[in-house]
Amino acid sequence: MISTRLLSLAMGCALAFGGIAAHANPKLTPRIGVITDMSGTYSDIAGRGSVVAAEMAVEDFYAKYPEVKGSVIFGDHQNKTDVGAAMVRDWIDNQGVDVVAELTSSGVAFAAQRIIEEKDKLLLITSAGSSDLTGKGCSPNTVAWVYDTYATANGTARAMVQQGGKNWYMIMVDYTFGEALARDAMDAVKDEGGTVVGTTKHPLAAADLSSQIFSAISSKADVIGLAHAGGDLATSIKQAKEFGVTESGQKLAALLMYITDVHAIGLDAAQGLYLTTAFYWDRNEASREWSKRFYERMKAMPSMGQAGVYSGVMHYLEAVRQAGTTDTKTVRKKMAEIEVNDMFAQNASLREDGRLMNDLYLVQVKSPADSKYPWDYFNIVATIPAEEAFRKPEDSECSVFKK
Numbered sequence: 001m002i003s004t005r006l007l008s009l010a011m012g013c014a015l016a017f018g019g020i021a022a023h024a025n026p027k028l029t030p031r032i033g034v035i036t037d038m039s040g041t042y043s044d045i046a047g048r049g050s051v052v053a054a055e056m057a058v059e060d061f062y063a064k065y066p067e068v069k070g071s072v073i074f075g076d077h078q079n080k081t082d083v084g085a086a087m088v089r090d091w092i093d094n095q096g097v098d099v100v101a102e103l104t105s106s107g108v109a110f111a112a113q114r115i116i117e118e119k120d121k122l123l124l125i126t127s128a129g130s131s132d133l134t135g136k137g138c139s140p141n142t143v144a145w146v147y148d149t150y151a152t153a154n155g156t157a158r159a160m161v162q163q164g165g166k167n168w169y170m171i172m173v174d175y176t177f178g179e180a181l182a183r184d185a186m187d188a189v190k191d192e193g194g195t196v197v198g199t200t201k202h203p204l205a206a207a208d209l210s211s212q213i214f215s216a217i218s219s220k221a222d223v224i225g226l227a228h229a230g231g232d233l234a235t236s237i238k239q240a241k242e243f244g245v246t247e248s249g250q251k252l253a254a255l256l257m258y259i260t261d262v263h264a265i266g267l268d269a270a271q272g273l274y275l276t277t278a279f280y281w282d283r284n285e286a287s288r289e290w291s292k293r294f295y296e297r298m299k300a301m302p303s304m305g306q307a308g309v310y311s312g313v314m315h316y317l318e319a320v321r322q323a324g325t326t327d328t329k330t331v332r333k334k335m336a337e338i339e340v341n342d343m344f345a346q347n348a349s350l351r352e353d354g355r356l357m358n359d360l361y362l363v364q365v366k367s368p369a370d371s372k373y374p375w376d377y378f379n380i381v382a383t384i385p386a387e388e389a390f391r392k393p394e395d396s397e398c399s400v401f402k403k
Contacts, residue, residue: 030068030326031071031072031073033091035091035102036075036077037077038074042104042127044230044258045230046126046303049303050127055072057317058072081105084105085112092121098326100121101123101124101309106128117141120328123143124145130148140400144356146307149177153227153255154184156255158188165251166222168196172202181227182199185255200216216245237254259303262378263300275363278344279302279304280304283380308344318338352398362380
């Protein structure tokens with residue numbers, strides 16, 4: 001029979017060890033849902049790579065701060081608004097998701113934004129590009145990392161007009177993203193004294209864009225603006241090369257192009273293109289170190305959106321740690337207080353409309369002869385300061401600037 005003294009000692013030890021175990025367990029368990037295009041036209045620029053980037057962020061943060069143990073779930077919205085909206089609602093209602101990240105499709109992002117605000121959760125946009133998400137559609141529950149259509153279109157269009165490309169013809173994908181990208185580029189062209197001589201649209205994931213390319217050639221425009229991304233962009237550039245667009249003297253301007261697009265198209269077809277990007281893996285030592293780790297998992301260098309997922313999730317987790325809670329309003333406020341200095345951006349901060357104010361880069365795609373090693377694709381022509389890259393508060397339709 002165990003004595004009372006021994007029983008008390010045993011219970012005391014159990015409580016002590018139980019207390020240690022409880023203290024060792026993470027106090028905060030934020031859940032991140034990465035909703036993306038896993039198999040469609042945007043799968044290379046986002047897709048599995050965005051999920052891997054989020055997982056890397058959770059792992060890296062936990063290794064440094066074990067009191068915060070995040071977790072990642074992911075889903076494929078198939079570029080369908082109804083599919084994406086249903087997934088986001090299920091994640092929040094039934095799977096404990098605190099922040100929905102990535103998005104890819106602007107249409108899905110707008111649908112998710114309405115649910116996120118209704119449920120008082122957080123939306124972390126990294127690849128959905130419509131500038132209206134932080135403009136007339138802005139929400140206190142939305143944070144937009146990386147870029148928007150205004151920034152990429154504005155940077156590339158202004159540079160092209162300043163180099164003599166005065167007359168433009170615009171080819172755009174027929175949904176919210178393409179319309180916003182084309183609109184923002186056309187506004188920039190006109191502001192610089194250029195003109196838009198014509199436009200044409202095409203459906204998402206079009207197999208053939210020859211009719212649109214022929215219309216652009218017939219327009220005799222100096223510059224053909226490409227207001228689409230992913231597989232559509234690859235198709236348009238390849239077909240433009242087949243039809244001898246650049247040889248005839250017309251220039252192509254990719255208004256949103258990722259390094260993964262250049263890789264898919266090849267330097268021979270893409271060489272000489274100007275584009276605006278928020279991240280280039282070979283820009284500095286920090287970007288190279290992280291990108292090589294990403295490459296080990298994906299066998300591809302990261303797109304700006306994938307790098308933005310890592311940066312945004314890390315920043316979110318740091319805000320959770322400092323705030324000591326996953327409460328949306330508290331964390332969102334803390335995110336605005338913390339400056340971003342990482343492999344993605346330096347001295348960047350969140351503006352009132354949820355826009356991350358990070359610098360962008362005007363780059364030109366190298367020729368095959370100038371590329372010295374795998375994924376050596378860009379020459380950085382200029383740094384575009386955040387204040388010049390993104391729409392100014394006085395020009396924004398976001399309600400926070402109208403008070």
